[in-house]
Amino acid sequence: MKTALITGITGQDGSYLAEFLLKKKYHVFGLERRTSKRNRESIEHLIDKVELLSGDLLDAESITRALKQSKPDEVYNLASQSFIPDSWRQPVYTGEATGLGVTRMLEAVREFDPNIKFYQASTSEMFGKVRATPQNEGTPFHPRSPYGVAKLYGHWITINYRESYGMFAVSGILFNHESPRRGLEFVTRKITHTAAKIKLGLAKELRLGNTSAERDWGFAGDYVEAMWLMLQQEKPQDYVIASGETHSVEDFVQATFKYLKLDPKKYVKIDKKFFRPAETDYLRGDAGKARRELGWKPKVGFEKLVQMMVDADLAALSSSKISK
Ligand code: NAP
Ligand code: GDD
Numbered sequence: 011m012k013t014a015l016i017t018g019i020t021g022q023d024g025s026y027l028a029e030f031l032l033k034k035k036y037h038v039f040g041l042e043r044r045t046s047k048r049n050r051e052s053i054e055h056l057i058d059k060v061e062l063l064s065g066d067l068l069d070a071e072s073i074t075r076a077l078k079q080s081k082p083d084e085v086y087n088l089a090s091q092s093f094i095p096d097s098w099r100q101p102v103y104t105g106e107a108t109g110l111g112v113t114r115m116l117e118a119v120r121e122f123d124p125n126i127k128f129y130q131a132s133t134s135e136m137f138g139k140v141r142a143t144p145q146n147e148g149t150p151f152h153p154r155s156p157y158g159v160a161k162l163y164g165h166w167i168t169i170n171y172r173e174s175y176g177m178f179a180v181s182g183i184l185f186n187h188e189s190p191r192r193g194l195e196f197v198t199r200k201i202t203h204t205a206a207k208i209k210l211g212l213a214k215e216l217r218l219g220n221t222s223a224e225r226d227w228g229f230a231g232d233y234v235e236a237m238w239l240m241l242q243q244e245k246p247q248d249y250v251i252a253s254g255e256t257h258s259v260e261d262f263v264q265a266t267f268k269y270l271k272l273d274p275k276k277y278v279k280i281d282k283k284f285f286r287p288a289e290t291d292y293l294r295g296d297a298g299k300a301r302r303e304l305g306w307k308p309k310v311g312f313e314k315l316v317q318m319m320v321d322a323d324l325a326a327l328s329s330s331k332i333s334k
Pocket of ligand 2: 184219
């Protein structure tokens with residue numbers, strides 16, 4: 011039986027990865043922050059199946075303690091301050107958690123057991139103001155947010171530990187991936203959740219920022235498999251994981267409202283408050299290397315993703331409406 015330690019287990023990807031690894035018969039540990047309000051919604055159904063350890067990427071000792079307690083074969087570093095607008099509001103904190111946090115993880119792994127395999131959650135946001143399309147492992151980076159800059163540091167320090175110490179440390183450069191467990195502040199879930207509320211008479215409008223922005227969206231459940239596959243290879247390498255399709259935020263709005271048989275013109279308002287100081291306008295990934303070498307490809311397409319998220323929001327909101 012293999013053992014894995016997942017940082018960020020309470021997040022969207024952490025919950026899907028924990029489910030995936032449990033199905034593969036892993037012993038799963040998760041690093042969880044001690045916060046004033048426990049944030050376990052996404053992993054409530056897994057609480058008896060995983061072991062939660064208290065820790066924070068800002069606290070090196072807590073990471074070392076978690077490694078000693080779990081003795082993992084594989085570490086998946088998914089924890090980060092991941093909401094891009096907050097990275098302008100808290101740039102130094104974002105650098106600490108999303109950037110330096112990776113070094114704290116790598117250093118703790120190196121000192122405890124350098125044979126542990128390490129996965130770093132890198133991101134398409136590192137491509138930012140894109141220099142080529144589609145973006146692949148060789149495309150130059152130009153991050154457009156303090157978050158993107160911090161992630162780029164995390165990306166390069168992972169490569170550096172691989173090259174300096176021969177560690178099995180890899181970065182998955184994942185393009186946007188969504189699900190019914192996506193945080194409500196991210197645009198896809200904000201759209202499906204608010205539109206479902208409008209449908210049920212619980213909201214009157216949907217306020218959005220830049221709806222021209224274009225993203226390469228996939229389903230989180232498909233993407234966690236790629237993380238695992240990267241750690242099962244003979245050689246440590248970085249991979250782009252993407253759907254290869256681009257849609258605008260406006261397309262996402264249209265697909266959501268069409269599915270709900272609502273007219274978006276009646277409800278969607280543009281609000282300057284949600285525009286960013288600098289924007290990543292367009293992303294489209296080329297996951298050819300992952301397809302060839304990992305045998306990975308996405309299963310859930312754009313329309314199905316929208317419908318899955320809308321259905322889940324409608325069901326959850328309807329049942330909470332009934333219980334009120
Ligand atoms: P998410 O839902 O925002 O989850 C982030 C997780 O990190 C949460 O469990 C959070 O814990 C934890 N965390 C935050 N700061 C921490 C700290 N200082 N110490 C320990 N844990 C901390 O993110 P996600 O969508 O699952 O994404 C997973 C990772 O992939 C992130 O690193 C993200 O930046 C990256 N990524 C995501 C995407 C995407 O499209 N989803 C694409 C590329 C890369 P709390 O519950 O305590 O807040
Ligand atoms: N959040 C949000 N809210 N975004 C909006 C809104 C709004 O009201 N209106 C328009 N947008 C636009 C943003 O300006 C951005 O261009 C796009 O919608 C997507 O925003 P998010 O869903 O917040 O995702 P993101 O692309 O900024 O970041 C996500 O994907 C990255 C991978 O490229 C996060 O998951 C990051 O952690 C991840 O690395």
